[in-house]
Amino acid sequence: MESGIATFTGPLSTPPRPAAAAFLRHSGPIFSQCHNNFRHFFPITTTSTSWAGQNASCGRSKGSLRVKALNHSLTSKWEVSNYAAPSWLPRFEELDTTNMLLRQRIIFLGSQIDDTTADFIISQLLLLDSEDQKKDIKLFINSPGGSVTAGMGIYDAMKLCKADVSTICMGLAASMGAFLLASGSKGKRFCMPNARVMIHQPLGTAGGKATEMSIRIREMAYHKVKLNKILSRVTGKPEQQIELDTDRDNFMNAWEAKEYGLVDAVIDDGKPGLVAPIGDASPPPKTRCGIFGK
Template sequence: MNANEYRRVMQLKPGDERRYALAERGVLIMADEIDGSASYSVALDFMYRHLFEANVPIWLFLNSPGGDVGQGFAIFDLMKALTAAGCEVNVLGVGYVASMATAIMQAGTKRYSFPNTQFLVHQVRQVLPFFKSEEVNEGRERQQEMDRINDIAMKIIADRVGMDLDEIKKLSEKKDYWLDAQSAKRFGTNGLIDEIVTEFPF
């Protein structure tokens, strides 16, 4: 695929040349809330790499407050599919890596962080509309579904860091569990990150 075809497939607009230049070298940026748009953009980048440049290591620049859990699962699964196919997908955490972004980071082949990056582990949250009427059974069903989704998100983190699921749920119960880079490296047996860097690792 030539440069013009890449621009068309990736829906690059005039002025996106810097993104294109970085993508050519395998550097992808996720620096916003995780939503459908972010998931779609990342999926395009990942699928292109898988089909046309699987031998080029991917470096995901991650600076996100978190966001939609379902879209986060989509990004996580895409990263795992790439690594299962033999593609290296490394992650560099910058600024804030919070909530669902922390789970996404655990799919990285290697997980890097700058010294001042802040990490957040907490349980799944749901925003409810004001004055919404709900029957008792509906409330129970909604809570059961939230518990199910929460277990998936927490297990993603627990499995990579080498921590028991119940332990990580207890740590994040009723509060936001913030960690600096040093604490993130010591979190669990394997850490939320593998290495703290002061220079770009790519």
């Protein structure tokens, strides 16, 4: 084998058999005519008009027949390193919405908060903070809540960032989702006009032995006190009121969440903006709805 050239050798001392020689003598013109017809209907473009010189060579050397044929390989004839995609095609990284949002310093929390989600959000917060500590990081939240420990990990990462973390509620921010919404940088916590916010005390179950149940109950009580202290600090309300208001599921609309101190402003309906509302938003009109109206 010679650099992509296939070499076939065979002894010439043994003459061809009579039957084979007769077959080749009579079928030669037929094969030649078929080859010409094929080239007529399926023209093959070559780099040289010399077929014998470029693509094949036949010769006799020391009693052997030697045939050489070019063997095109992908590495030699199918170069793709210099290939340029058309300008209208999107780049590979643009097909991932997460990467495109990160370019705008936007993080989206749109699922239940667990350890996997927390690791993902924390890594994005640390990445954006390391790139530029003077530009805001925008955290959009649409989450029903989840693990308290995972949510506290995100909270600590938000406080670790030197860049301001602006929070925006879209859809629903409940439980730990509402806690993270209220934990954004002061003056940069926003809520969309149709979003809902819900706060309550930590939920959990305890089973097994009495000692194991007491350990779980103490842990839940610790998280309850810890969350109430932080909510009291970010909302400006006393801990006693926070404890009373979170005793049951406490749902609020955007304007009630603003009045409570969970957010700083409501992004006005019909006036788009990423983090800053344009003009003062007005609350929806009061309506009477069956037994719920007053």
